[in-house]
Amino acid sequence: MRILYIAMKYDYGKPEQGYTFEHYNFYDTLLKMDGGRHQVIYFPFDEIMIKVGRDKMNEYLLEIVKKEKPDFCFFCLFTDEIKKETIKKISQSGKTITFNWFCDDDWRFDNFSKFWAPCFNWISTTASTALPEYQKIGYQNVIKTQWACNHFLYKPNYGSRTSIDISFVGQAHGRRRKIIEKIEKAGINIECFGSGWPKGRISQEEMIKIFSQSKISLNLTESSSGFHWKPLLKIFLNRRSDNSLHFRNPNYWLANIKSLLAKRLEIKGRNFEIPGCGGFLLTRPADNLKDYYLFNKEIGIFNDFDELIEKIKYYLAHNKERKAIAQAGYQRTIGEHTYEQRFREIFETVGALD
DSSP: OEEEEOOOOOGGOOOOOOOOIIIIIIIHHHHHHHHTTTTEEEEEEHHHHHHHHHHHHHHHHHHHHHHHHOOOOEEOOSSSSSSSHHHHHHHHTTEEEEEEEESSSHHIIIIIIHGGGSSSEEEEEEEGGHHHHHHHHTTEEEHHHHHHOOOOOOOOOSSOOOSSSSSEEEEEOOHHHHHHHHHHTTTTOOOEEEESTEEEEEEEEHHHHHHHHSSSSEEOOOOSSSSSSHHHHHHHHEEOTTTOEEOGGGGHHHHHHHHHHHHOOOOTTTHHHHHHOOOOEEEEOOOTTTGTTBBBTBBEEEHHHHHHHHHHHHHHOOOHHHHHHHHHHHHHHHOOBBBHHHHHHHHHTTTTOO
16 A cells, blocks of 8 residues: 655754654654555655645645555644645545544544545544544544544563662652652652653653663653643644744634643553553553553553552552563553554555555
8 A cells, every 4th residue: 555644853853852752653653664665755844844834745745645645645734734625635635535634533523634635535633532523523434433542652671670769750840749748748650751851851762761770660641731821822822843933723723722621540551551662551541552562451541640649659569460460561552552553544544455
C-alpha cells in the first residue's frame, strides 16, 4: 500500500527539540509494520511550511497527492496548517482514502475536531466520551482506537541497573509539581525528567532506559489546565507549527473556554510505553483504561494521593510481586497494544489493505 503520511516532524515545530511523538510512533511504525512492505511518503507540513509558507505548503500537498497517487493519506493535524479546502479536495477526489488521527478529543472536540472531522473520509478518536459527540454532529466514519506502544522502538533495556526507585517523565505543568513535592515530602526519592524539571529534557533512548530500569514509573494523567496567562491566551490566539500567532475566529472562543476548564483524566501513550519497555507502571485509572489492562495485575493503580504513597511504598518493598506485574503488563502490551496492531485494524476497517 502507498501511504502519504502528513504530520509534524519536529516537536512543536522546533527542530532543536527533536522529533515529535508522532514521528517516533506513527511514522516509524508505518515504515516497519508488516515487514516493511508499505511504501510511506513523508509530508512534514511543519518543516515545509517554515520554508515556503502555509499557502505554498498546501499547494505542494495537492501536487504530491496528484503525483504519488497514494492509496491512503494518514493525517495527524496540529492546528489549521492544512486548509479545510485542501483536505476536502483530496477526500472528494475518490482516488485515495483520507484519515486523521485526532489526539485530544477529550478536550479538543468542541473547539477543533468537530470542525475538521467532516473534511476526512475517516477519522479515529482515543476518547470514549467523543463517540456520542460525533453522532450529534452526524459524522459516522469514526474509529475508536487508542494509544499504544511502538514495539519497534520501545523495548526492555535493562542493561546496567540504575538506582532509580521511582521516575516520572513528562512536562512540569498543571498539578504535577505539587504532586511531586508531596511525594518527596513523604520521604520518597523520585527523579523527574522533561521540560521544567531540573534534569531537563532527555532523548528517546534515555527515556526507554529509564522506563526499563526504574523500579516504578509514575504516570500522571492530569493534563495542563487552569487559568494561567498562557492558557488564557490560547482562547484568543492560535499558534501554528511555524510558531506564528494568529487571532482565532470569535466563534471558537466559547469552546476554547470550555476546553480550558475541562477536568480530564486521559489515557496517554505512557500507559502503553512503560509496560512495553518491561517497566512497572503506576497510574491513575483514566477514561476506559480498564478495557486495556487488568488493574493491579498488569499495571499498578492508585485513586488518590494517599493511595499513591501507599502503593509506592508497598511495591518498593515487594520486588517479586512488582516484577510479576511488570512482566504481565509487558506480555499484554506486546500481544494486544502495539501501533502495528492498531493501524492494521484501521486499514481493515476502511478497506485500505490489499
